[in-house]
Amino acid sequence: xADEAKAKGNAAFSAGRFEEAARHxxxxxxxxxxxxxxxxxxxxxxxxxxxxKEALADAERTVALRPDWxxxxxxxxxxxxxLGDAAEAVEAYEKGLDLEPSNAALKDGLAQARQAxxxxxxxxxxxAIGNVFQGPDIWSKIAADPTPRAYLEQPDFTQMxxxxxxxxxxxxxxxxxxxxxxVLSLLLNIRIQTQNGNGAxxxxxxxxxxxxxxxxxxxxxxxxxxxxxEPEPExxxxxxEEKERKEKKAAAQKEKEAGNAAYRKKDFKTAIQxxxxxxxLDDEIISYLTNRAAVYLEMGQYDECIKDCDMAVERxxxxxxxFKMISRALTRKGTALAKLAKSSKDYDVAIETFQKALTExxxxxxxxxxxxxxxxxxxxxxxxxxxxxxxDEEREKGNEFFKQQKYPEAVKHYTExxxxxxxxxxxxxNRAACYTKLAAMPEGLKDxxxxxxxxxxxxxxxxxxxxxxxxxxxxxxxxETYQEGLKHDPSNQELLDGVKRCIQQINKAxxxxxxxxxxxxxxxxxxQDPEIQNILTDPVMRQVLIDFQENPKAxxxxxxxxxxxxxxxxxxxxxxxQMK
Numbered sequence: 001x002a003d004e005a006k007a008k009g010n011a012a013f014s015a016g017r018f019e020e021a022a023r024h025x026x027x028x029x030x031x032x033x034x035x036x037x038x039x040x041x042x043x044x045x046x047x048x049x050x051x052x053k054e055a056l057a058d059a060e061r062t063v064a065l066r067p068d069w070x071x072x073x074x075x076x077x078x079x080x081x082x083l084g085d086a087a088e089a090v091e092a093y094e095k096g097l098d099l100e101p102s103n104a105a106l107k108d109g110l111a112q113a114r115q116a117x118x119x120x121x122x123x124x125x126x127x128a129i130g131n132v133f134q135g136p137d138i139w140s141k142i143a144a145d146p147t148p149r150a151y152l153e154q155p156d157f158t159q160m161x162x163x164x165x166x167x168x169x170x171x172x173x174x175x176x177x178x179x180x181x182x183v184l185s186l187l188l189n190i191r192i193q194t195q196n197g198n199g200a201x202x203x204x205x206x207x208x209x210x211x212x213x214x215x216x217x218x219x220x221x222x223x224x225x226x227x228x229x230e231p232e233p234e235x236x237x238x239x240x241e242e243k244e245r246k247e248k249k250a251a252a253q254k255e256k257e258a259g260n261a262a263y264r265k266k267d268f269k270t271a272i273q274x275x276x277x278x279x280x281l282d283d284e285i286i287s288y289l290t291n292r293a294a295v296y297l298e299m300g301q302y303d304e305c306i307k308d309c310d311m312a313v314e315r316x317x318x319x320x321x322x323f324k325m326i327s328r329a330l331t332r333k334g335t336a337l338a339k340l341a342k343s344s345k346d347y348d349v350a351i352e353t354f355q356k357a358l359t360e361x362x363x364x365x366x367x368x369x370x371x372x373x374x375x376x377x378x379x380x381x382x383x384x385x386x387x388x389x390x391x392d393e394e395r396e397k398g399n400e401f402f403k404q405q406k407y408p409e410a411v412k413h414y415t416e417x418x419x420x421x422x423x424x425x426x427x428x429x430n431r432a433a434c435y436t437k438l439a440a441m442p443e444g445l446k447d448x449x450x451x452x453x454x455x456x457x458x459x460x461x462x463x464x465x466x467x468x469x470x471x472x473x474x475x476x477x478x479x480e481t482y483q484e485g486l487k488h489d490p491s492n493q494e495l496l497d498g499v500k501r502c503i504q505q506i507n508k509a510x511x512x513x514x515x516x517x518x519x520x521x522x523x524x525x526x527x528q529d530p531e532i533q534n535i536l537t538d539p540v541m542r543q544v545l546i547d548f549q550e551n552p553k554a555x556x557x558x559x560x561x562x563x564x565x566x567x568x569x570x571x572x573x574x575x576x577x578q579m580k
Contacts, residue, residue, distance in 0.1 A: 002031035002038070009041060014317070016356050018048040036065035036072065043075040048359040052082035070100035077109045081116060081362060089113035105323060112362055133164045133171070133187065145186055151179050175527045188542060252282035256291065263295060271295050286312040286321055290329050293336075302336040309333035327361035330354070331369060338373050347377035382422070391421035398430060407434045425454040425461060432464040436471070444468050459489040466498045475505045476570050506569070535567050544568070 009024030025042035032038060043058035056079035062072035073096030080089035093110035097103065138161075142148050151157045160174050161183075174180040259274030275292040282288070293308035312329035315321075334353035341347045354370035398413035414431040417424065428451035435444030448465035451458060462485025469478035479502040485495045527533070535541050544564055547554040558564050 002028045002035065005031065006038060006041070009045070013041070013045055013048075016352060018045045018355075018359075021045040022049070034065060036062045036069060039065065040072060040075050043079060044359060047075075047078055047082055048355055050082070050355075052079050055079040056083060068099060070096040070103050070106060072096075073099070074103070074105050074109055077106075077113060078362065081109075081113050084116075086113050086116035086118070090117070108324065108361065112364075115364070133161065133168065138165075138187070141187065142183060148179070148183050148186060151183065154179075172527065176524060188536060248281045249285075252278040252285065252288070255281065256285075256288060259291060259295075263291070263298075268295050268299050283315070284319055286316045286319070286325055286329065289315070290325070290332060293329070293332050297332060297336055297339075300339075302340050305336040306333050309336070323360045324363075327357045327363070327366065330357035330360065331366045334366075334373070335369060338369070338376070341373070341376070345380055347373050347380070351377065382419075385419060386421065388421045388424075391417045391424060391427070394420060395424070395427050395430065398427075398434075402430065402434060405437075407437045410434045411438070423454060425451040425458050428454065429458070429460045429464055432468070436464070436468055441468050441472055457488045459485055459492045459495065461485075462488075463492075463494045463498065466495070466502075470498065470501060470505075473505075475502045478502050479506070506572075532570065535571060538567075540564075541567055545571075 005024050005028035009021045009028065012018075012021035012024060022042050022045040025038055025045060029035070029038045029042065039058045039062040043055045043062060046052070046055035046058060056076070059072065059075040059079045062069070063076055066072055073092045077089040077092035077096070080086075080092060090110060090113045093106050093113055096106040097110065100106065139152070142152060157177075157179055160177070160180060164171050164174065164180075171180075171184075175184075255274045255278035259271045259278065262268075262271035262274060272292055272295050275288050275295070278285075278288040279292075289308050289312035293305045293312065296302070296305035296308060309329045309332050313326055313333075316326045316329065330353055334350050334357060337350035337353055338347065341350050350373045351370065354366055354373060357366045358370065394413045394417035398410045398417065401407070401410035401413060411431060411434045414427050414434065417427045418431070421427070428447045432444040432447035432451065435441070435447060445465060445468045448461055448468060451461035452465065455461065462481055466478045466481040466485070469475075469481060479499060482495045482498040482502065485492065486499070489495065541564070544555070544558045547558060548568075559568070
């Protein structure tokens with residue numbers, strides 16, 4: 001009974017009915033719960049449906065039941081790639097290759113997983129600041145300064161320091177500790193203002209047990225073992241039938257090469273003749289069919305292309321051809337179906353075909369074509385749903401609920417209005433106002449920015465955005481937003497009042513009127529801001545800050561530079577530095 005359920009699952013899988021296949025495999029598992037092949041098959045079905053969590057669970061069960069079966073690791077790697085965990089996928093594929101080094105599926109899966117690994121990016125502001133903690137001389141620098149020298153005798157501080165050296169981005173986790181801020185000030189060679197509850201400088205904590213930093217151990221590299229070269233097999237005598245078959249295969253390959261040459265010259269009729277001849281000589285190579293399908297695709301003969309792709313898949317299954325070739329045929333068929341969908345407006349069959357192709361072999365080209373088809377389907381649905389009249393009605397309903405202070409209901413109607421007409425900036429402005437009332441500031445800011453993007457001259461967009469930034473205590477950014485709005489509407493009173501409020505808050509920081517709580521809050525928030533972090537790690541700005549402390553005359557020259565002046569103002573507003 002388990003074999004019957006498995007056979008039904010295999011048939012459904014081959015026909016692309018993945019939900020049905022998963023169900024049949026589940027029935028088989030209920031009858032034979034220790035059969036690793038059943039879990040492997042159901043994992044493939046789940047992956048085809050995009051249900052990668054279930055695919056991962058079955059793949060892990062497969063490996064647990066049969067840890068020496070290479071294909072189980074292939075399923076495991078595919079599921080982890082689908083979940084976006086490329087590093088774990090690489091590990092799974094490598095384990096499979098340890099068991100079966102020549103397995104082509106595992107090799108290709110490993111290559112794809114490595115391509116999906118996150119690429120190195122330039123250091124962010126936090127990384128850049130953290131990088132000042134790198135280098136062996138950091139300990140001597142701290143020890144040479146009498147104030148932070150005592151911190152080196154505190155185990156918790158030395159542990160923090162080693163963590164920042166290992167991972168510069170972790171610095172943000174320790175900026176609330178005045179010791180770390182003081183050491184950062186020393187390494188950057190600038191004074192970062194810190195206060196305690198009485199407005200005085202924070203004293204250094206008392207030293208405790210002495211824990212010198214341990215040296216980093218060096219890992220020894222293992223030399224690869226050289227294996228003796230295996231002897232090559234002796235040549236064997238061929239029968240007449242085998243010789244004829246070999247000659248036909250060689251002739252078919254020449255026909256294929258001639259077809260490729262004609263294809264490159266756009267001589268499609270000749271290319272089709274050569275590929276057809278190659279198929280007649282050797283019907284065991286399905287690439288001749290897929291190549292002819294490509295020609296039909298270029299010629300716009302999509303039905304012929306689909307027919308050849310179906311033949312290639314069917315023949316490939318019979319021959320147990322490389323899964324990449326099956327995937328290529330399905331991808332080509334999906335491309336032809338997507339072309340036909342532009343007139344038929346039915347993208348579902350194309351999307352399903354691309355998904356089948358990805359089940360056979362996951363490659364970037366097929367994935368891109370799938371995404372394009374899904375995007376085209378979504379755009380088509382949006383076009384069919386588009387109705388400005390209904391959008392206006394929904395907006396009015398949202399306005400009524402807003403007046404009644406029923407903000408969640410208002411958001412619901414504004415959202416429906418945007419689905420009906422996603423290009424109306426007023427609806428984004430109104431929904432931003434609702435989000436502000438609901439204290440959903442990130443959502444409100446996003447809507448305000450979209451409003452400005454759609455209509456840069458619409459003043460309400462700037463007042464909404466500026467108000468949200470002011471509420472978030474980002475006074476410099478709010479000031480910039482209000483000033484940008486005034487360029488389009490110089491007499492707008494809301495924008496003018498917004499500028500005044502920002503100036504009051506910025507001047508409060510300039511005059512040093514912030515209480516310790518406000519100063520600590522601003523500094524903590526500012527040190528998380530990538531813009532502030534980039535300013536502090538900019539070599540030019542670091543020299544400017546040093547001049548402000550040691551060379552007032554040079555500092556005045558720096559302020560003549562508008563860019564430098566603006567950056568200094570940002571640091572003052574953030575409470576990082578103070579002007580006297």
